Amino acid sequence: MCRGRVIFMAMSDYFSSGRKTWRDIVIVLLLFATLTPASLASSFSLEDEIKVGEEFYQRILRSGVLIQNDRLTRYLDNVGGRLLAAGPRVPFNFRFLLLQSNAVNAFATPGGYIYVNLGLVSLAENEAMLASVLAHEIAHVNSRHIASMIKKSQTVNAATLAAIIAGALLGGGGDLTAAVASFSLAAGSMMQLKYSREHEEESDRIGMATLSSAGYATGAALDFLRNMRKNEFFSSNLPSYFFTHPGIDDRIRYIESLIATSYPSVGKNEITGNFLRFKTLITLEGRDNLKNLRHFTTNLNNNPNSVDDLYGLAVTQERLGLLNEALNNFQKALSQSPDDQDILRDMSISLLNAGRHHEAIPFLNRSLLIDSENPQTITYLGRAYLSAGDYQRALDILERGLKIEFTKDAAFYLLLGTAYGRQNKQGESHFYFAHSFKLNDRINTSIHHFQEALRHLPKNSPLNIEAQRELEALRDAGKSKKREAGKR
Numbered sequence: 001m002c003r004g005r006v007i008f009m010a011m012s013d014y015f016s017s018g019r020k021t022w023r024d025i026v027i028v029l030l031l032f033a034t035l036t037p038a039s040l041a042s043s044f045s046l047e048d049e050i051k052v053g054e055e056f057y058q059r060i061l062r063s064g065v066l067i068q069n070d071r072l073t074r075y076l077d078n079v080g081g082r083l084l085a086a087g088p089r090v091p092f093n094f095r096f097l098l099l100q101s102n103a104v105n106a107f108a109t110p111g112g113y114i115y116v117n118l119g120l121v122s123l124a125e126n127e128a129m130l131a132s133v134l135a136h137e138i139a140h141v142n143s144r145h146i147a148s149m150i151k152k153s154q155t156v157n158a159a160t161l162a163a164i165i166a167g168a169l170l171g172g173g174g175d176l177t178a179a180v181a182s183f184s185l186a187a188g189s190m191m192q193l194k195y196s197r198e199h200e201e202e203s204d205r206i207g208m209a210t211l212s213s214a215g216y217a218t219g220a221a222l223d224f225l226r227n228m229r230k231n232e233f234f235s236s237n238l239p240s241y242f243f244t245h246p247g248i249d250d251r252i253r254y255i256e257s258l259i260a261t262s263y264p265s266v267g268k269n270e271i272t273g274n275f276l277r278f279k280t281l282i283t284l285e286g287r288d289n290l291k292n293l294r295h296f297t298t299n300l301n302n303n304p305n306s307v308d309d310l311y312g313l314a315v316t317q318e319r320l321g322l323l324n325e326a327l328n329n330f331q332k333a334l335s336q337s338p339d340d341q342d343i344l345r346d347m348s349i350s351l352l353n354a355g356r357h358h359e360a361i362p363f364l365n366r367s368l369l370i371d372s373e374n375p376q377t378i379t380y381l382g383r384a385y386l387s388a389g390d391y392q393r394a395l396d397i398l399e400r401g402l403k404i405e406f407t408k409d410a411a412f413y414l415l416l417g418t419a420y421g422r423q424n425k426q427g428e429s430h431f432y433f434a435h436s437f438k439l440n441d442r443i444n445t446s447i448h449h450f451q452e453a454l455r456h457l458p459k460n461s462p463l464n465i466e467a468q469r470e471l472e473a474l475r476d477a478g479k480s481k482k483r484e485a486g487k488r
Helices: 003-016 022-035 046-063 070-086 118-123 127-142 145-152 157-170 174-190 197-213 219-234 248-261 275-285 289-302 307-319 323-336 341-353 357-370 375-388 391-402 410-422 426-439 443-456 462-487
Strands: 095-099 106-109 113-117
Touching: 046 095, 046 106, 046 113, 046 145, 070 095, 070 127, 070 197, 070 275, 095 118, 106 127, 113 118, 113 127, 118 219, 118 275, 127 145, 127 197, 127 219, 145 197, 197 219, 197 248, 219 248, 275 289, 275 307, 289 307, 307 323, 307 341, 323 341, 341 357, 341 375, 357 375, 375 391, 375 410, 391 410, 410 426, 426 443, 426 462, 443 462
Parallel strands: 095 113
Antiparallel strands: 106 113
C-alpha cells in the first residue's frame, strides 16, 4: 500500500475516533502537511480515485453523519440520475448522499461520490436549483479536477485530500470550518484546496449544458448562487461552499453570460416533482423540534393551506407530545390531499403510539391500497393488527412483506416472529426472532433462537437449512473474534 494511501486511512481513522477541537485538527493537518512526501503527484489513476472515494465513503458511513433515509436518498438519486442520463458518458458509478449538517455545502470526492448537506437543500427553492448544484458537482468529478490538482501539485498531495476530508466532515460553519479554511488558505500553493477559476468555469459550462439537456430551467443555477450570496450576508455562519467553490461573484457573471448566449432558461423548475415534500422531510430530519415548530408555524402564517407545512407541523407536534393538535393538523392536511401516503402513514403512527390501533388500521389500509409494496406501511399495519389481536391478518400482511424486495430491519423481523408465535408456529417464530437479534448485534441471543428454531422446524425444510447455515456463520464469527482478542 502506498504511503499516501496509508496516510489517508490514518487521517480518516483519526477523525472518526472521537470529538476533536479545531486546534487539534489544525495541528494534525499541519503534521500531515510537513510529513507527507509528494508521492501521488506523478500519477493518480481512475483506479486510485475509485479507491480513495470508497475509503472516504466507508469512513463517513461509520461517522454517523450520513443520513440513512431511503426516501430522501431515492429522491436525490432520481434527480442525479436524470442529470447523468443527459450528460456525457462517465467512468464512475455515481452515488448521491445526504449529510446531517446545517452548513450550506455540497462537494464531490474522487470516484463519483456527491455529498449534499441538509443546509444546502434548505436553501434551494425548487428542484432545478438542487439539480444545478448536482450538475456542477458531477462536472467536477467527470473532469477529474481533484486528480488534476493532485497531479499538478509539487508538494503535499495526500494532505490536500486530508484537508478536503476535514472540511467535508467538519463543515458545520463557525470557528471549526473557519479554522480548516484558514489553514488551507495559509498553506497556499502547498495545499491547493480550492478549485481554480478554470475548474469552476469548466464545471459551470458542463453543468449548464447538462442542466439544459435534462430539461431543467438553467436560470435556477443563477438564482441559487444569488441565494448563496444573500445567505453569506445574513448568516452568522460562514457557508463552507465558498471555501471549496471560490469566486461566487465571478461565477454569477459567467453563468449570466452562458444563459444569455448558449443556454436560455426555458426548462422546468420541477421534473421529479414533490420538491416541497422533499424539503419538509429534510427539515424533519433535523431533530430540533422546537426549531421545526417555529419553522412550520411561520410558513403556515404566510400560507395557511400548505399541505406540506401542515404535515410537517403535525409530525413535529406528535414528537413534542401534542397529540390532539397533531391529529387535527393531520386531518386538515388529509382533507386537501386524501391519497397522500406520508400523511396517512404518519397519522396512523401517531394513533398507534397513543394506543388507538383500531383507528389507525383504516388509514394504513388506505395507504396500502395506494402502494401495496411500501415497507413502512406493511410494517405498521402488521403492528396495528397485532395490537388489535387480529393475529392472522397481522401474519398475512407481514408475510407479504417477506416477498417484497426491501431491506428488512430488526423491528420487522421482531413483529413477524411475534405474529408466528401468536399462531403457535414456534419454529418460524424463533427463526425470525433470531434474525431480529442478529441485526441488533445481540449474537448470543440470536444463536439461542436459531437453536430453538432447529428444534421445531422440519428437518431439511428451507428454513431449517437456512437456520443451520446462519448458526454456523455466527459461531465461526465468534471464534474469529476470540482469536483476534487473543492476539492482542
